[in-house]
Amino acid sequence: MPVKLSMTVNGKPVSAEAEPRTLLVDFIRDQLRLTGTHIGCDTAQCGACTIHLNGNAVKSCNMLALQAQGATITTIEGITGPDGSLHPMQAAFRDHHGLQCGYCTPGMVMSAIDLVKRHPHPSEQTIRAELDGNLCRCTGYHGIVKAVEAGAKAMG
Amino acid sequence: MYAFNYHKASSVADAAARLSAGVDAKLLAGGQTLIAALKMRLAAPSDLIDLGGIAEMRGVRTEGGKLVIGAMTTHAQVAASQDVRQSMPALAVLAASIGDRMVRNMGTLGGSVANADPAADYPAAVIGLGATIITNKRGIGADDFFKGMYETALQPGEIITQVAFPIPQKCGYAKFANPASRYAIVGVLVAQTGGGVRVGVTGAGPCAFRVPEMEKALVANFAPDAVASVKISHTSLNSDLHASAEYRAHLVAVMAKRAVAAALGQ
Numbered sequence A: 001m002p003v004k005l006s007m008t009v010n011g012k013p014v015s016a017e018a019e020p021r022t023l024l025v026d027f028i029r030d031q032l033r034l035t036g037t038h039i040g041c042d043t044a045q046c047g048a049c050t051i052h053l054n055g056n057a058v059k060s061c062n063m064l065a066l067q068a069q070g071a072t073i074t075t076i077e078g079i080t081g082p083d084g085s086l087h088p089m090q091a092a093f094r095d096h097h098g099l100q101c102g103y104c105t106p107g108m109v110m111s112a113i114d115l116v117k118r119h120p121h122p123s124e125q126t127i128r129a130e131l132d133g134n135l136c137r138c139t140g141y142h143g144i145v146k147a148v149e150a151g152a153k154a155m156g
Numbered sequence B: 001m002y003a004f005n006y007h008k009a010s011s012v013a014d015a016a017a018r019l020s021a022g023v024d025a026k027l028l029a030g031g032q033t034l035i036a037a038l039k040m041r042l043a044a045p046s047d048l049i050d051l052g053g054i055a056e057m058r059g060v061r062t063e064g065g066k067l068v069i070g071a072m073t074t075h076a077q078v079a080a081s082q083d084v085r086q087s088m089p090a091l092a093v094l095a096a097s098i099g100d101r102m103v104r105n106m107g108t109l110g111g112s113v114a115n116a117d118p119a120a121d122y123p124a125a126v127i128g129l130g131a132t133i134i135t136n137k138r139g140i141g142a143d144d145f146f147k148g149m150y151e152t153a154l155q156p157g158e159i160i161t162q163v164a165f166p167i168p169q170k171c172g173y174a175k176f177a178n179p180a181s182r183y184a185i186v187g188v189l190v191a192q193t194g195g196g197v198r199v200g201v202t203g204a205g206p207c208a209f210r211v212p213e214m215e216k217a218l219v220a221n222f223a224p225d226a227v228a229s230v231k232i233s234h235t236s237l238n239s240d241l242h243a244s245a246e247y248r249a250h251l252v253a254v255m256a257k258r259a260v261a262a263a264l265g266q
């Protein structure tokens, strides 16, 4: 039986009906039509679905939407400025070749912002360790690491 | 994923009541193991009882020489806790080494211990530190808790509420991690306490276990070289695509050495 789900997504209260077995990522993509959050695997390994749940990065494919009942969620769509300008971390990914196909990028950017919150001046080693849960099949990661370094400075 | 009824428990008592009321009810902690099992239809519970809203099951406190950690405390919270970092740094290191940041933000101590995955990290700490698993019914000593692969002493309807870790004089953790998942191929936690030394091993066997020969050697001489000569038999150890039983037996000694070195701050 569908149940009512309410949460705050990208600053706005939302409500919708969903089956209890609905994954948070499917709720975000199918019900809320926020398709920037990607699904890259079926095994909670790739991190393409990373969002912020009450300020912490989590994999939205590995939890039920109901586990986020009443929570505050930020997706990749929610980080741009009010005028639609890119978040400094997004701009850094563009400027430093942090992406090729772009499939992993929303998750990378959401993880990177969470990382900078805890490590405002991350070393290369810290960035590589902290992005452990985000896989990229294109870039070889060097551009991503450079982008996160630059994004951290810009977020300063 | 098959359909199920969902309940958000308001307290441990409420969760226990709902657990016994359901036909085939299951507890949901962080979901980092259970959701995957539901997706693959390896589990098909009638009811899921979410422990996520129970405040009394979260947090770390020091009580009479023990660190008492709520079952719903996440790996990230354990890793960041000042109390944990001060009184048993190895536990903070262990929690910080689990999976990745997103897994650590959801996964919980209680879920990991209840699941008793042979490659999970926390069982090494439960065994190595001689923790007590506190449930809604009783306290279970570490040496009586793990029974086999994914098997524990928990009875149907039993809920882990806290885990109490006696604060050791020194402790260290070393893990040879699977490079993809970060699960332990072998992980060893060594603790020196007033009552002796404990060595807890995960990843190597069907469930976490102690190594009495190493404990004896370390009581005589708490130094990395003391464990290097202890031979571990591979006969009851796990063999899989990641490592053979012989390789795991070898790794137990190597990780034990590193854990002792870590305990000594080397």
Ligand SMILES: Cc1cc2nc3c(=O)[nH]c(=O)nc-3n(C[C@H](O)[C@H](O)[C@H](O)COP(=O)(O)OP(=O)(O)OC[C@H]3O[C@@H](n4cnc5c(N)ncnc54)[C@H](O)[C@@H]3O)c2cc1C
Binding pocket: A043, A044, A045, A062, B026, B027, B028, B029, B030, B031, B032, B033, B034, B035, B051, B071, B097, B098, B099, B100, B103, B106, B107, B108, B109, B110, B111, B112, B114, B115, B117, B119, B120, B121, B122, B154, B158, B159, B160, B161, B181, B182, B183, B184
């Ligand atoms: C990509 C990935 C990498 C991982 N890497 C590691 C790793 O390196 N090391 C490691 O140790 N783990 C790893 N894990 C597992 C992770 O630590 C899980 O969080 C943990 O094993 C289960 O905890 P949970 O809170 O998510 O429990 P859940 O998945 O919610 O529950 C697991 C089981 O425990 C039962 N349960 C939960 N809470 C209780 C309770 N309080 N009392 C009784 N029963 C309970 C549930 O009914 C269920 O059967 C990884 C997971 C993923 C997805």
Ligand code: FES
Binding pocket: A038, A039, A040, A041, A042, A043, A044, A045, A046, A047, A048, A049, A050, A059, A060, A061, A062
């Ligand atoms: S889609 Fe969530 S981790 Fe791959």
Ligand code: FES
Binding pocket: A098, A099, A100, A101, A102, A103, A104, A105, A135, A136, A137, A138, A139
């Ligand atoms: S840019 Fe293609 S997967 Fe990362």
